[in-house]
Amino acid sequence: MNKVVKGEGYLMFDDFLHQDELLAIQLYLQFENYFLVHSQGWSKSWRMNDGEPLASMSYMYSLLTEKTTLNDNVILQGIHILSVKISTISARLRDFLGADWNAFSLTTFLYPAGSGLGWHEDDGQYKGAYIFYAHPQWKPDWGGELFITHQSVNPSAGLPEQIYQASEEVLRMSGITGGAVGPEFGWTLRERNIFDDGIGTFISPKPNRLVIVKPEYSHCIKKVDVSAGDNPRCSIAGFFHIN
Ligand SMILES: O=C(O)CCC(=O)C(=O)O
Numbered sequence: 001m002n003k004v005v006k007g008e009g010y011l012m013f014d015d016f017l018h019q020d021e022l023l024a025i026q027l028y029l030q031f032e033n034y035f036l037v038h039s040q041g042w043s044k045s046w047r048m049n050d051g052e053p054l055a056s057m058s059y060m061y062s063l064l065t066e067k068t069t070l071n072d073n074v075i076l077q078g079i080h081i082l083s084v085k086i087s088t089i090s091a092r093l094r095d096f097l098g099a100d101w102n103a104f105s106l107t108t109f110l111y112p113a114g115s116g117l118g119w120h121e122d123d124g125q126y127k128g129a130y131i132f133y134a135h136p137q138w139k140p141d142w143g144g145e146l147f148i149t150h151q152s153v154n155p156s157a158g159l160p161e162q163i164y165q166a167s168e169e170v171l172r173m174s175g176i177t178g179g180a181v182g183p184e185f186g187w188t189l190r191e192r193n194i195f196d197d198g199i200g201t202f203i204s205p206k207p208n209r210l211v212i213v214k215p216e217y218s219h220c221i222k223k224v225d226v227s228a229g230d231n232p233r234c235s236i237a238g239f240f241h242i243n
């Protein structure tokens with residue numbers, strides 16, 4: 001680890017894994033199983049035009065047991081390398097995010113050219129998120145940047161503005177009382193917040209970079225450019241929570 005940057009809403013570590021650990025995880029990731037994120041129907045974390053990213057199963061790491069598990073089976077290799085490494089900086093992460101988490105998830109995502117992830121905040125039930133970039137190389141023109149706003153927003157800001165002004169009766173009739181994703185008819189509080197401020201940070205998905213994002217900061221992945229060719233944007237991402 002040779003560079004740490006702390007910004008508005010994020011904390012970033014470069015050269016996070018040793019070179020041999022990175023190679024081992026890259027080898028493992030090529031043999032991982034992936035499915036299309038929409039294979040079970042529309043997963044609304046992604047907008048209609050966000051393309052077709054792939055995801056692995058979600059693993060869990062507990063600070064209490066110090067084990068990575070998949071459906072209660074203990075994993076000792078591959079993705080466990082990252083669990084252990086993140087756990088070594090847990091004091092620092094608790095300092096940044098607050099101390100009330102003791103576990104985190106780990107899911108691998110492959111974003112092929114043309115895919116991305118629209119503006120969102122991570123689910124308010126989590127204490128924060130991390131993303132680790134695992135592809136062997138990334139060029140500045142390949143897109144896929146992580147953008148983060150400078151201005152925090154109330155989580156669950158994804159409903160249209162007129163819904164927040166609507167009567168209780170409208171909400172009762174719809175059966176919907178909250179939520180951060182969907183087709184978003186009209187301007188949402190999130191969009192207004194991002195656009196009013198209109199400024200933020202971009203973080204390139206540099207290989208071996210770990211980024212921590214606070215829950216109340218809107219962020220997105222800009223679509224991977226065609227110039228990335230057949231190099232997918234490969235990340236391991238997860239959320240910090242109480243087990
Ligand atoms: O991959 C990234 O850079 C961000 C991913 C993200 O925001 C998410 O999965 O919620």
Ligand SMILES: [Fe+2]
Binds near residue numbers: 120121129219
């Ligand atoms: Fe996110």
